[in-house]
Amino acid sequence: MTDSIANIVDADLLFVTGSNTTEAHPIIGLEMKRAVRQFGARLILLDPREIELANFATLHLRQRPGTDVAVLNAIAHVLIRDNLANLNFIEARTEGFDAFAAAVADWTPERAEAVSGVPAQQIVDAAYMYAHARNAMIFWAMGITQHTTGTDNVKACSNLALLTGHIGRPATGLNPLRGQNNVQGACDMGGLPNVFPGYAPVADEAVRRKFAAAWGVPVETFGPKPGLTVTEMLHGALEGRIRAIYVMGENPMLSDPNLTHVAEALAAVEFLVVQDLFPNETAQCADVVLPAAGFAEKLGTFTSTERRVHLIRPAIDPPGQARPDWQITLELAQRLGADWRYDGPADIFAELASVTPQYAGLSHARLEQGGIQWPCPTTDHPGTPVLHMGQFTRGKGLFCALDYRPPAELPDADYPFLLSTGRILFHWHGGTMSRRSPGLDSVAPEAEAELHPDDAARLGVGQGDLVRVTSRRGCVVAAARVTRRSAPGMVFMTFHYAESATNLLTIDAVDPTAKIPEYKVCAVQVEKLGIRNYELGIGGDHEPSLILNP
Ligand SMILES: Nc1nc2c(c(=O)[nH]1)N[C@H]1C(S)=C(S)[C@@H](COP(=O)(O)OP(=O)(O)OC[C@H]3O[C@@H](n4cnc5c(=O)[nH]c(N)nc54)[C@H](O)[C@@H]3O)O[C@H]1N2
Numbered sequence: 001m002t003d004s005i006a007n008i009v010d011a012d013l014l015f016v017t018g019s020n021t022t023e024a025h026p027i028i029g030l031e032m033k034r035a036v037r038q039f040g041a042r043l044i045l046l047d048p049r050e051i052e053l054a055n056f057a058t059l060h061l062r063q064r065p066g067t068d069v070a071v072l073n074a075i076a077h078v079l080i081r082d083n084l085a086n087l088n089f090i091e092a093r094t095e096g097f098d099a100f101a102a103a104v105a106d107w108t109p110e111r112a113e114a115v116s117g118v119p120a121q122q123i124v125d126a127a128y129m130y131a132h133a134r135n136a137m138i139f140w141a142m143g144i145t146q147h148t149t150g151t152d153n154v155k156a157c158s159n160l161a162l163l164t165g166h167i168g169r170p171a172t173g174l175n176p177l178r179g180q181n182n183v184q185g186a187c188d189m190g191g192l193p194n195v196f197p198g199y200a201p202v203a204d205e206a207v208r209r210k211f212a213a214a215w216g217v218p219v220e221t222f223g224p225k226p227g228l229t230v231t232e233m234l235h236g237a238l239e240g241r242i243r244a245i246y247v248m249g250e251n252p253m254l255s256d257p258n259l260t261h262v263a264e265a266l267a268a269v270e271f272l273v274v275q276d277l278f279p280n281e282t283a284q285c286a287d288v289v290l291p292a293a294g295f296a297e298k299l300g301t302f303t304s305t306e307r308r309v310h311l312i313r314p315a316i317d318p319p320g321q322a323r324p325d326w327q328i329t330l331e332l333a334q335r336l337g338a339d340w341r342y343d344g345p346a347d348i349f350a351e352l353a354s355v356t357p358q359y360a361g362l363s364h365a366r367l368e369q370g371g372i373q374w375p376c377p378t379t380d381h382p383g384t385p386v387l388h389m390g391q392f393t394r395g396k397g398l399f400c401a402l403d404y405r406p407p408a409e410l411p412d413a414d415y416p417f418l419l420s421t422g423r424i425l426f427h428w429h430g431g432t433m434s435r436r437s438p439g440l441d442s443v444a445p446e447a448e449a450e451l452h453p454d455d456a457a458r459l460g461v462g463q464g465d466l467v468r469v470t471s472r473r474g475c476v477v478a479a480a481r482v483t484r485r486s487a488p489g490m491v492f493m494t495f496h497y498a499e500s501a502t503n504l505l506t507i508d509a510v511d512p513t514a515k516i517p518e519y520k521v522c523a524v525q526v527e528k529l530g531i532r533n534y535e536l537g538i539g540g541d542h543e544p545s546l547i548l549n550p
Pocket residue numbers: 017018019020021023024025046047048049051064065066067068141142143144178179180420421422423424425426427428429520
């Protein structure tokens with residue numbers, strides 16, 4: 001997030017797209033509800049489904065999944081056409097406006113309506129509301145990013161903030177809601193294939209020299225070529241280019257797209273290590289499983305979605321031989337011959353702070369007093385609640401001209417429904433953790449497929465009936481949830497249930513830049529299964545067991 005959670009209540013307009021905030025980020029969702037109900041903020045929702053936030057929205061634009069660039073381009077078109085753009089801001093703070101304006105000149109609301117199904121008038125209304133707000137915040141999550149056009153979708157959001165100047169002041173900005181508790185921290189620390197800690201690019205020789213010097217290794221240790229992303233690693237395994245995989249805290253056998261392909265890739269590697277709290281589906285394929293300690297059992301830091309670095313402390317001891325991840329990594333490095341020495345997490349953090357400018361002013365001792373938002377360059381710096389004040393990190397904000405591209409696989413005569421996947425409040429991803437909680441599992445015990453009442457009637461499917469959902473890649477069985485939440489022609493499923501693993505269906509097409517899979521769109525067919533078949537595990541068997549061909 002470029003802004004802070006505490007500032008949400010100060011915004012007079014919230015533009016939320018591709019984020020089911022009340023289910024996936026419920027604390028932030030509460031702030032949004034408070035902003036609307038207590039402080040009179042208006043909410044524009046751009047989301048294909050009627051999620052809970054729709055009840056709080058002044059305007060709900062329901063686009064066909066995968067058409068965000070068309071809608072956002074058309075909002076930009078109206079902002080420029082109707083002189084709603086903030087010309088002073090554009091002049092002082094941005095570049096690339098003329099080329100961008102030329103590119104959206106054709107993107108009339110009527111054209112966007114034809115592509116997206118969103119009525120042209122709603123697009124016009126959204127543009128006026130966003131432009132006329134004093135302080136407007138844009139929020140998004142996976143509904144924007146998990147597309148073959150994910151990068152374009154994000155840039156399209158950014159264009160709107162640049163056009164109106166709703167960025168670089170409190171209660172404005174571009175606010176991607178990060179997913180896992182420490183995904184922000186993992187990225188900050190260089191847990192990406194192309195950067196060192198602090199987003200320093202591996203391609204830059206000066207950067208490589210800096211890190212080689214800091215770590216006391218020859219500069220040749222690091223090549224200039226970025227590594228592979230997860231989706232590329234799995235392809236690499238099938239091509240024989242990747243011979244070993246070490247998986248730490250991830251369950252690709254449930255969470256990656258096109259699971260049949262993932263299973264083949266993991267079977268193809270010579271050596272697979274899994275370091276995890278539980279023997280998840282990926283661990284079933286592993287040669288070695290290393291038991292790790294969970295968040296409540298260890299000391300360290302998590303960096304939240306608003307860039308706030310928090311100290312976490314152990315509340316309980318790890319069970320059995322489980323150890324904190326850093327200890328496992330350290331011992332492995334030592335056995336491989338590296339002379340790594342650390343007294344503990346505070347010592348490791350001190351090294352991270354010394355090579356990561358955004359974290360330079362932070363230490364465990366300082367974080368004892370409470371979380372601090374990066375960038376925090378010096379030990380007396382208070383932290384940064386709002387980014388891009390006065391100037392952008394790259395200098396001027398860059399407008400991006402974007403063409404609309406359709407998703408990789410759309411419904412057709414053979415696979416007439418559009419499958420979109422995501423989350424519900426009660427479970428976490430593959431359910432490795434949340435489905436071990438009897439309370440959570442009793443609230444949400446079985447995989448459901450959301451179907452619109454018109455479609456359900458046509459298929460003769462009643463509430464709770466079992467349906468078989470089939471794509472070109474696989475099929476799963478789920479209980480029908482007949483609801484107007486999803487639009488006609490659309491099916492929504494979570495990926496929380498191993499016995500009904502939705503990622504058998506999803507497509508492994510990825511965004512060309514970010515390599516994120518298109519989890520939000522693929523084509524499926526839906527058939528009614530006469531009876532509930534408990535042998536398939538639906539509703540009964542809670543043991544994680546992946547049924548590849550139910
Ligand atoms: N309870 C719970 N909370 C979680 C998680 C969990 O597993 N369970 N996971 C965490 C993680 S890692 C993440 S990344 C976040 C994800 O948080 P979200 O991204 O909010 O969660 P999703 O369910 O993937 O929902 C995305 C939203 O995008 C919408 N959508 C679908 N297609 C499109 C489209 O084409 N365009 C747009 N604009 N929207 C679309 C969906 O209707 C939905 O409202 O949640 C985090 N929080």
